[in-house]
Every structure is written in C-alpha cells, then in structure tokens.
Amino acid sequence: MPRWFICLSSFALTACSATSTAAIPVYGYKIVHVYPHDTGAYTEGLFYKDGYLYESTGRAGESTVRKVELKTGETVQRHNLPSRYFGEGIVDWKDKLVQLTWQSQTGFVYDLATFKPQRTFSYPGEGWALTRDAKHLYMSDGSAVLRVLDPVSLATTGSIMVTADGEPVTNLNELEWVKGQLYANIWLTNRIARIDPVSGHVVGWIDLSGLFDISQMPDPGNDVLNGIAYDAAHDRLFVTGKRWPKLFEIKLVPPPAR
DSSP, X not given: OOTTOOOOSHHHHXXXXXXXXXXXXXXXXXXXXXXXXXXXXXXXXXXXXXXXXXXXXXXXXXXXXXXXXXXXXXXEEEEEOOTTOOEEEEEEETTXXXXXXXXXXXEEEEETTTOOEEEEEEOSSOOOEEEEOSSOEEEEOSSXXXXXEOTTTOOEEEEEEOEETXXXXXXXXXXXXXXXXXXXXXXXXXXXXXXXXXXXXXXXXXXXXXXXXXXXXXXXTXXXXXXXXXXXXXXXXXXXXXXXXXXXXXXXXXXXXX
16 A cells, blocks of 8 residues: 555554555575684674674683684684673774673773773673664663663663564664664574664564574574674675574575565
8 A cells, every 4th residue: 555545534544554564674695605603602792893703702601702713713812701700792992892791780891902901881781782883882781772872981871762563672682783774683583683773663674594503503592693793894794693603694685576
C-alpha cells in the first residue's frame, strides 16, 4: 500500500498503518576470505586499526587485551587482566585503548602502543561492548539502551533506545561503527542489527546463519557469534565468535528487490 494512501475510517487506520510501514530489510552475506582465529580467545571486543586486529577476551582469570596479526591470527602483543576481572568490549581513542569489564563496574584505559595501564574508571551496571565515531564512544550493557560516553572523561552524556518495529531490542552485544550506523551483535543469535544512531531504529538485519557451525564447539551454548570489526580504508567487514577457529571477511548481500 503506498504511503500516500489515506485511511478513511478508524477501522481501516490500523491496517493502513501496519501495511504502510516497510519491513526491516534482512541482508545476507558472501564470504570473501577466511582467516585463522585463536580458539583460546573468548571474544568480547574487536576492532581493526592500521593492519591489525585488537581483541578483548573474557572469562575470569583468562581475560586479555591483544594485538593480532590479521593474516596469521597470531598474537603479537598481549596484556593480561587481573584474575578477578572478566574482560569485555574495547575501543581506541587517539593514543588510548579503553576496555570494559563485565560485572565489576570498572573500566581500564591503556596506552594504545604499549598496553600499559594508565587509569581506571567506573560506571553503573554491566559492561558489554564499546565502539566510537569521531566524537563519541558508544557502550552496550546487554539491555536495549546504548550509552553515549564522553571519550575523554568516559562519563555518560546520553543514551539511545534501540527498537525494531516499535519494540525494544535487548541483548545488544559487540558493537562497531560502520558507515554512519551502529552494528550490534544480538547475543545468542546469528543476527547483527544495523542501527540508526539518531533514532535508535533498527534499519536492517544481517543474517549470518550458516556462517559457522557452533555445534562442533566445546561449549555451543556460549561459543557464539560475537565480534565485528571494520576496515574503513578498504571497506572490509570482519566477523567472528567466541573461541571460533576462524575469522571471516564478508560482503553484505542486499535482500531481493520487491
């Protein structure tokens, strides 16, 4: 039904409204390249910078920050967190690297070049993931609300309620800024949400079903899809999962035209 169609009765109004709202497009994928990934890396945060992947891994006593060679999957630099912390999302800001922890309400700021800890910061609730644009950091905490952070003070300056078809989208996990949109893994699913950062609306889904068979993993209930990185200079999108043996470079396939 065209959007300019006018409903003439109260009975028709609901039907008109429902049919005039376009369905959220669902994108498929094409695998461009497959890279090795460390099966010891319980991936919680991921980003790409200057030819390397930067990865944060979780689990108490095993949490790390890593600089990883893309082609080989080898860790070339590593920092181990104190055993009481469960590492979560990371992001770079200028010469700093910022990392969240899960339930400790404590984050860390490192020197990006050396991974030397410089300071800590606090936040309420849980920490799940981080990404950034040119002015702000964005943080997920497992809810349907993304926090907007000042990149220097790391104080919360705003929030974004994420919805799809008018309903809140919970379990927003690993984040990445891609071409003006926020990409978010939906925890325990094969989907990535493409989010308009202004409205919070999900404007597209990426369905990664079939990308990797997690039934072969030691703990398929937890070794799930999680990890998005984007190489803006070469328009390359990378995805992986917790302890997966592979990291995938993919191209999105738009839904068929109607």
